[in-house]
Amino acid sequence: MNSDNSATILIIDDEPEIREIVHIFLKNEGYRVLEAEDGERGLALLQTETVDLVILDVMMPRLGGIQACLRIRENGNLPIIMLSAKNEDMDKILGLTSGADDYVAKPFNPLELVARVKSQLRRMKMTEAPPPQEKPQDEMAIGELTINILRHQVMLQGKEVALTPLEFDILELLATHRGQVFSVDKIYETVWKDPAMQSDKTVMVHIRNLRDKLKDNPREPKYIKTVWGVGYKID
Known part of the structure; x- marks a missing residue:
């Protein structure tokens, strides 16, 4: 770029x-x-x-x-x-x-x-910034999901999942702060790096797309969980 x-x-x-x-x-x-x-x-x-x-x-x-x-x-x-x-x-x-x-x-x-x-x-x-030399802690596993932060690579059951940069950034945010609940506004401000203005639909649609790609049923989620009235988290 x-x-x-x-x-x-x-x-x-x-x-x-x-x-x-x-x-x-x-x-x-x-x-x-x-x-x-x-x-x-x-x-x-x-x-x-x-x-x-x-x-x-x-x-x-x-x-x-x-x-x-x-x-x-x-x-x-x-x-x-x-x-x-x-x-x-x-x-x-x-x-x-x-x-x-x-x-x-x-x-x-x-x-x-x-x-x-x-x-x-x-x-x-x-x-697109070139990553520093990779370290073991730059890769994390959550169930059958493996996330490599530096390579921007996600594997599900050994197969690569094609995510957009925004989808990956949302996943990285939640995965690197496991157990922490992020509001829609906080996700938008952190990932989009802009003040949250009518951000609810934007974030919700990206979360839905991310769940679809991860085969993560929102009714029985393995990865991205909804905390009603608060936001989203990964345990």
Whole structure:
């Protein structure tokens, strides 16, 4: 990944006015900015350009944001921030379930979007930092689950589990503080490194995705347990 001030941001949105205003604010921060008017054009640009983060609208002609997000996720963990004119919970859940890292509802404050971009780039940069020499304590086992912190690798019954960076960070947080209950807001502030603002759905969807990948039945959880009215923990 490029350093923050040289990162390339791809805006995929069918509204020229939205692309223009976001382009201006990002360019003022020193970012290189690319634009695409629909999902198909955006995917084509990703084949020819080195992109560090995608801002992706949900409702677009030809290829919508949800489908484009799923396609992008097939090829890696590129940070994705989804935009939507609808501030409905279901839209947010669909966006996050399809693999988006964050969600911003239109109309939005461009400065808030820039702050979200910076947060995602910081998080990704920390994830990609070269690890120090590995030590035995950097790997932990919880039942049939093995977590290697430095390699960002999770094994379940001897088979590797493909997690997004955010899913891994949530799992690492809970696993390295076994028995401690983390509220939704605390998980968001720790993992996303941003103040918790309407973070409940975002965290809950990522927890649900994580449980699905770990085959962890929430009614009889082996790993991630819900402490009702408080938060989540791993014993």
